[in-house]
Amino acid sequence: MVPGKPVKSSIDTSHEGIYVPQISYFTPNIIVDVRDGKLWELELRLDKIGLLFENDELFFRFLLRRRFHKAVAFDILRSQIKKSEPVERICRIFDQIVTMKPEPTLSQSDILVHVFQPLLVEGLSREELSNMMLLFLRSLDKIGQTGHERLICFLIDCLLKSGQSIVIEQLLQCGIFPSTSTIACALLAHPETQASGLDILKQAKNYIHVAEVLLNKGDIPQALKYHLAELNYDNFKSQKYLDAALKHDDQLFRDIYRHLEVENARILASSSPKGPFLHIPEEYKQLYISKFGNDDLSNFLSSIQTK
Numbered sequence: 001m002v003p004g005k006p007v008k009s010s011i012d013t014s015h016e017g018i019y020v021p022q023i024s025y026f027t028p029n030i031i032v033d034v035r036d037g038k039l040w041e042l043e044l045r046l047d048k049i050g051l052l053f054e055n056d057e058l059f060f061r062f063l064l065r066r067r068f069h070k071a072v073a074f075d076i077l078r079s080q081i082k083k084s085e086p087v088e089r090i091c092r093i094f095d096q097i098v099t100m101k102p103e104p105t106l107s108q109s110d111i112l113v114h115v116f117q118p119l120l121v122e123g124l125s126r127e128e129l130s131n132m133m134l135l136f137l138r139s140l141d142k143i144g145q146t147g148h149e150r151l152i153c154f155l156i157d158c159l160l161k162s163g164q165s166i167v168i169e170q171l172l173q174c175g176i177f178p179s180t181s182t183i184a185c186a187l188l189a190h191p192e193t194q195a196s197g198l199d200i201l202k203q204a205k206n207y208i209h210v211a212e213v214l215l216n217k218g219d220i221p222q223a224l225k226y227h228l229a230e231l232n233y234d235n236f237k238s239q240k241y242l243d244a245a246l247k248h249d250d251q252l253f254r255d256i257y258r259h260l261e262v263e264n265a266r267i268l269a270s271s272s273p274k275g276p277f278l279h280i281p282e283e284y285k286q287l288y289i290s291k292f293g294n295d296d297l298s299n300f301l302s303s304i305q306t307k
Contacts, residue, residue, distance in 0.1 A: 046072045056080055060093050064100055073106060074114040081119060081132050090132065094139035108148040111136065116154065126162040130155060134167075137176055146178050153186040156193070165192040172196055179203060188213055220244050220256060228263060238280050250291055257288050258300060265304045 022035035029042040046069055053059040056076050063069040063076065080090060097106050119129055133155045137147050147155070156177075159167050168187070171177050179200045187197030194213070201210045207226040214223035224241050238260055245253040257280070264277050288297055 043068075047075075050076070056085075057089055057093060061096055064096060064105060070106065070110065070114075074110075077111075077115050078119055078122070081115075081128075082122070082124065087135065091135055091139065094136050095142070098139045098143055098145065108140075108151050112148070112151045112154060116151075120158075126158040127164065130158045130162060130164060130167075133158070141176065147176070149178070149180060149182045152177055152183055156183075156186045156190075160190050160192060165190075168193055169196065181206060181209065184209075215240070215244060218244075218248070220248065220252060221259070224256065224259060236278055238278055239284070242280075242284050254288065254292060257284065261301060262304055265301075 024032045031040040050059045184197040184200040187193040207230045211223045211227035245256040
């Protein structure tokens, strides 16, 4: 068999063109000129190349696989949301972001700081913005991830200010919102969701925090109940509860003072005390006597010691 002869190019190579033997090309974007001892690195103008794609969704997929793409990606994503693109397309873009391999190049913090928060400044309504954040959480939930606390707190604020507190309750019931102290604090900051915030703290058995919240709300007996449930009396300050009761009325002061004395009697009677006695400053004892009489206090102390 006679070997074939190489086909001669019909292109005139008598002059120096781009593709000459002295220049070598290395994937993905390196060019080396051996003759002149030069090296070039080609870069795409990502902000200009979008015109080559038939839609922004395809362009976004291309962007996620390129270096230094974040600024352009943020612009595209904000533009898609402001143009009220179909929900299905926005969902697919969010899905691309969270499923990027080996790991997402756009973090949740990136999306919050460079997309969602700027959109609010640019005039997008809180209701529309809430819907977009919920779509993003949907994409995260599909791959078994939860939203970052900062993102959730921002969403809670937008939902409340757009009159959608019922949505928060639904998201809590579905487990979309993580039950953390940070989320609880965000809920406690608004009257409409304080009960939900308290529920999270109670589930986490963060009784000290629950007590502080209830005390600030003026529910002093319940606050004291949760504080004492912590069974850590080392840093307990009875003055805080007695002063709060005094601001309310004398009868509540009497009830709280007696409650503290009952707790001390219980500790004394216990075979294995759970902690130190609840210190009640002498001034509050004298104040009690001045308001209700020494006999009232003596009779009460005698009654609880004989039980």
